[in-house]
Amino acid sequence: MTQEQPRGQWASRLGFVLAAGGSAVGLGNIWRFPYATGQNGGALFVLVYLGCVLVIGLPILIAEIVIGRHAHRAPVGAFIHIKGEDSAWRIIGWMSVVSGFIILSYYSVVAGWTLNYTLMGITHFFTPCVDNVCAPRDPQQIQDAFGTLVAAGDINVFWHFVFMLVTVAIVLGGVQRGIEAWSRFLMPALLIILVVLMADAVLQPGFGRALGFLFAPRFDKLTADGVLQALGQSFFTLSLGLGAMLTYGSYLSKQSDIVGASTTIAVLDTAVALLACLVVFPIIFSFSMEPEAGPGLVFKSMPIALSMMPGSTLLTILFFGLLFFAALTSAISLLEVVVASVMEQVGWTRFRATLVMGTLIFVFGIPSALAGSGGVFASWSKIFGMNFFDTMDHLSVNWLLPIGGFFIALFAGWVMPEDARRGEFEAGSKARFLYLPWLWTLRLVVPVAILVLWLFSVGILSHDWLR
Numbered sequence: 001m002t003q004e005q006p007r008g009q010w011a012s013r014l015g016f017v018l019a020a021g022g023s024a025v026g027l028g029n030i031w032r033f034p035y036a037t038g039q040n041g042g043a044l045f046v047l048v049y050l051g052c053v054l055v056i057g058l059p060i061l062i063a064e065i066v067i068g069r070h071a072h073r074a075p076v077g078a079f080i081h082i083k084g085e086d087s088a089w090r091i092i093g094w095m096s097v098v099s100g101f102i103i104l105s106y107y108s109v110v111a112g113w114t115l116n117y118t119l120m121g122i123t124h125f126f127t128p129c130v131d132n133v134c135a136p137r138d139p140q141q142i143q144d145a146f147g148t149l150v151a152a153g154d155i156n157v158f159w160h161f162v163f164m165l166v167t168v169a170i171v172l173g174g175v176q177r178g179i180e181a182w183s184r185f186l187m188p189a190l191l192i193i194l195v196v197l198m199a200d201a202v203l204q205p206g207f208g209r210a211l212g213f214l215f216a217p218r219f220d221k222l223t224a225d226g227v228l229q230a231l232g233q234s235f236f237t238l239s240l241g242l243g244a245m246l247t248y249g250s251y252l253s254k255q256s257d258i259v260g261a262s263t264t265i266a267v268l269d270t271a272v273a274l275l276a277c278l279v280v281f282p283i284i285f286s287f288s289m290e291p292e293a294g295p296g297l298v299f300k301s302m303p304i305a306l307s308m309m310p311g312s313t314l315l316t317i318l319f320f321g322l323l324f325f326a327a328l329t330s331a332i333s334l335l336e337v338v339v340a341s342v343m344e345q346v347g348w349t350r351f352r353a354t355l356v357m358g359t360l361i362f363v364f365g366i367p368s369a370l371a372g373s374g375g376v377f378a379s380w381s382k383i384f385g386m387n388f389f390d391t392m393d394h395l396s397v398n399w400l401l402p403i404g405g406f407f408i409a410l411f412a413g414w415v416m417p418e419d420a421r422r423g424e425f426e427a428g429s430k431a432r433f434l435y436l437p438w439l440w441t442l443r444l445v446v447p448v449a450i451l452v453l454w455l456f457s458v459g460i461l462s463h464d465w466l467r
C-alpha cells in the first residue's frame with residue numbers, strides 16, 4: 001500500500017546542494033577517511049578512492065537523484081512507482097532502509113564522541129588552568145583520554161541517546177527548512193575552520209612527511225581488503241547506495257540541473273576529505289603517533305594540535321562543535337531515508353514513524369556504544385574477530401553500500417524508461433552531451449568496476465600486479 005504524503009521541496013538549487021552537501025560532508029570525511037587512509041598505508045588508498053569517486057560515485061550520485069526526482073518518492077516507493085507493486089526491485093529499496101538503520105545506529109555513537117569532546121573543550125580538559133594561567137596538557141594524556149572515553153560504556157550510551165534525540169527532534173519537525181537553513185551557514189563555517197587549521201598544519205615539522213604519505217603511492221601498502229574499503233568509503237562519503245540522495249532528490253524541483261549539482265557536491269565532499277587529511281597527518285607525524293590508530297585517530301590528534309594554538313579553547317569547541325553539526329546534517333538524511341520509506345509503505349504519520357524508528361535505532365546502537373567497554377560484548381569479538389561497532393561499520397560500508405550502489409546503477413541504467421531518465425538528466429543542464437557517456441558508464445563501467453573490485457577483495461582475483 002503506497003500512500004501519498006504531501007512532499008516538501010528545496011527552496012532553491014543552492015539549498016539542495018547545501019543540504020545534499022550536508023548529507024555528504026560528515027564524519028565520513030573528517031573522522032573516517034583519515035583513519036581509513038592511515039590504516040591502509042596512505043597514497044595508493046587515496047588514489048583508488050579518488051578513482052572510485054570519479055568513475056563510480058559521481059555517476060551513481062546522478063543516478064540516485066534522477067530516480068528520486070522522477071519517482072517523487074523515497075527508495076522503496078520509488079522502485080515500486082517505476083516497476084510496479086510486486087517487482088523484486090522493492091527488495092533493494094528495503095535493503096537501503098536496513099543500511100540506513102544500521103549506519104545511523106553506530107554513526108550516532110561517534111557523533112556522541114564529538115559532543116563529549118566539545119564538552120571537554122568547554123571544561124578546559126585539554127588546556128588545564130592554574131590561577132587563570134592555562135597550558136596545553138601533555139599530548140600522551142590527551143591521547144589516553146580517548147581510550148578512557150571508549151571504555152566508559154555508560155557515557156557512550158548517554159551521548160548516543162542525546163544525539164539520537166536531537167536527530168529525531170529535527171526529523172520530526174519536517175526537514176527542509178531546518179536542514180536547508182542550517183546547512184547554508186554550517187557548511188561554509190566548516191570549510192573556513194578547516195582552512196585555518198590547515199594553515200597551522202603546514203607549519204608543523206611533520207607536514208612534508210604527511211604529503212609524502214598522502215600523495216606518493218607505495219605499491220606494497222594496499223591490501224585487497226583496502227581496495228574494498230576505498231570503494232566502500234567512496235559510497236559512504238557521498239551518502240550513496242542507500243537512497244539518501246535519492247530521497248533528497250525527490251524534494252528537488254523539476255527545473256534544477258542535476259548534473260551540475262551532483263558535480264558540485266562530489267567536489268565539495270572530496271575537498272573536505274582531503275583537507276581533513278592535510279590537517280590530521282602533519283600532526284600525527286609531528287607527534288610520532290601511529291597512522292594506523294583506527295577510529296580514535298582524529299580524536300587523539302586534533303585536540304593535541306588545537307591545545308597548542310592561540311585561542312585553543314575556542315578553536316577546540318569550534319572544531320568539535322562543527323564536527324557535531326556536520327554529523328547531524330548527515331544523520332538527519334540517514335533517518336529521513338528510514339522514516340520517509342516507513343511513512344510511504346506502512347502509512348504511518350511522520351510523527352509515529354520518526355519516534356518508533358528513532359527508538360529502534362537507538363536501541364540497536366547500544367551494543368556499538370558498549371563495544372569498547374569489554375563486558376558482555378567481548379565474546380562477540382572472539383567470534384567475529386572484531387567488536388560489534390566495527391562489525392556494523394564493516395558490514396554496511398564494505399558490503400551493503402556497494403551492493404546497493406550496484407543495483408541502483410543497474411536500475412537507472414537498464415530498467416528505468418529512457419524518456420524519463422533522459423528528461424531528468426537533461427533538465428536545466430548545460431552538459432546534455434554527457435548523457436550518453438553517463439548512461440554507458442552506469443550500464444557497464446560501474447557494475448563491472450564494482451564486481452571486479454569485489455572479486456579482487458575476496459581474493460578471487462589475484463592482486464600480485466600491485467607489487
Ligand code: PHE
Binds near residue numbers: 334
Ligand atoms: N556521507 C556521510 C558522511 O560522510 C554519511 C552518510 C552515509 C550519510 C550514507 C547518509 C547516507 O559522514
